[in-house]
Amino acid sequence: MKNQLNYLLLFISLLLISCFNNQEKNYENTSEIPVSREMTAELTSPPNVPTPVGRRKAKKLIVKMEILEKEGEMTDGVRYVYWTFGGTVPGSFIRTRIGDEVEFHLQNHPDNKLPHNIDLHAVTGPGGGAESSFVAPGHEKVFSFKTLNPGLYVYHCATAPVGMHIANGMYGLILVEPEGGLPIVDKEYYIMQGDFYTKGANGERGLQPFDMQKAVDEKADYVVFNGKVGSLTGDNAITAKVGETVRLFVGNGGPGLVSSFHVIGEIFDKVHIEGGNKINENVQTTLIPAGGAALVEFKVDVPGTFILVDHSIFRAFNKGALGMLKVEGEEDKKIYSGEIRDDIYLPEGPGLQEMPTTNEIVESKIPAKNFDEQMKFGKQVYMQTCFACHQSEGQGVPNAFPPLAKSDYLNADVNRAIGVVLHGLTGEITVNGEKYNSVMTRQMLSSEEIANVLTYVYNSWGNSEKVINTDMVEKVKNKK
Numbered sequence: 001m002k003n004q005l006n007y008l009l010l011f012i013s014l015l016l017i018s019c020f021n022n023q024e025k026n027y028e029n030t031s032e033i034p035v036s037r038e039m040t041a042e043l044t045s046p047p048n049v050p051t052p053v054g055r056r057k058a059k060k061l062i063v064k065m066e067i068l069e070k071e072g073e074m075t076d077g078v079r080y081v082y083w084t085f086g087g088t089v090p091g092s093f094i095r096t097r098i099g100d101e102v103e104f105h106l107q108n109h110p111d112n113k114l115p116h117n118i119d120l121h122a123v124t125g126p127g128g129g130a131e132s133s134f135v136a137p138g139h140e141k142v143f144s145f146k147t148l149n150p151g152l153y154v155y156h157c158a159t160a161p162v163g164m165h166i167a168n169g170m171y172g173l174i175l176v177e178p179e180g181g182l183p184i185v186d187k188e189y190y191i192m193q194g195d196f197y198t199k200g201a202n203g204e205r206g207l208q209p210f211d212m213q214k215a216v217d218e219k220a221d222y223v224v225f226n227g228k229v230g231s232l233t234g235d236n237a238i239t240a241k242v243g244e245t246v247r248l249f250v251g252n253g254g255p256g257l258v259s260s261f262h263v264i265g266e267i268f269d270k271v272h273i274e275g276g277n278k279i280n281e282n283v284q285t286t287l288i289p290a291g292g293a294a295l296v297e298f299k300v301d302v303p304g305t306f307i308l309v310d311h312s313i314f315r316a317f318n319k320g321a322l323g324m325l326k327v328e329g330e331e332d333k334k335i336y337s338g339e340i341r342d343d344i345y346l347p348e349g350p351g352l353q354e355m356p357t358t359n360e361i362v363e364s365k366i367p368a369k370n371f372d373e374q375m376k377f378g379k380q381v382y383m384q385t386c387f388a389c390h391q392s393e394g395q396g397v398p399n400a401f402p403p404l405a406k407s408d409y410l411n412a413d414v415n416r417a418i419g420v421v422l423h424g425l426t427g428e429i430t431v432n433g434e435k436y437n438s439v440m441t442r443q444m445l446s447s448e449e450i451a452n453v454l455t456y457v458y459n460s461w462g463n464s465e466k467v468i469n470t471d472m473v474e475k476v477k478n479k480k
């Protein structure tokens, strides 16, 4: 009896809790969601997004968007006149929730030269708003719409020639969150790809006008994230900490190209395909059509720099579609070890079938007859053995492999240099004022080969012109 009473109490309290949680009923027809009060929308420039809607009720949402035609930098030394929604490419991010009644104010700055309008893919209505928003410089147009479908939508200018207005940067994203908002994540960012067509070739300096023919042919000179080369690299990189969840609102303004969006070294835990309701899991690359978008979510587990690319890869490395996500925090060797070893790998070729063991290094059969031959054979050894690390002109690789060209370490002590090539080298050394603390593995070379390669090194790239012979190498070898 007492037990039954307890169950009854539990049932009633559960009922009450669920009533409080469901203050708003679920409308079958989203057009019937009532709006309470008025509120001015927070607009943000990329890569930032406004505060999540959370549990707020549907509202009359005032959006004030100013169109600005302004000159900016496409990449170092290359200028471009962008046409923008809100002063940036992509335009300001608009964050709404389902049922909001958006009162849209489109303002065309008096200094602008052209009329523009806006087509929002989130709008149910003629032209997505374009028909009601055609606005001349120095004017403001107001129209209103109700958000009926949750999702991530592109907006863009739709004034003729449409392609030209989009190509100049007139696009952005508007998010319609579902009832109760999207699940909370730690970091959210706004990224939009676009292709640009300039009179000059990629990298040609100066103010570059738009090239209509290249745009028609879809031969982009620049394919970039957020309007310019380098908008998300170096100091502009987006950031997160190990263990955080990241949500990227990714759009593609086009006008011409589709994007194969990929983050090098990450797997998307979730992708809201095409910005809609369907969620795909464990995705490597997601296709974002021109005039489309996707929500991409993943947890960052290890530190490092993760590169965002359009995996049509020449666009990334040659045309600008490359960004960076910098993740800080503790390493997790279980997930990723980092480099464990750098072993010397000798492919099996003729003459290399037998790997010489430590004690039986085969002496070369035909010794060098003179200095010129020593240089010739030495160069061969260098190009086969040392080149990979110390580079073709002995210049080395900063922070990894010390230079041999004009190396004070090399030139100071011949026997020490012989020892390095004979036995390898580890531990901190200073070469020309730079510290190195790495490993040079023992090189499997005969005494004569060592003599030749060091003679070549000493007589190249401004070094001290010493000549090394086999006896000198043997002496160092037998010292120990």
Ligand SMILES: [Cu+2]
Binding pocket: 083, 115, 116, 117, 157, 158, 159, 165, 170
């Ligand atoms: Cu326009």
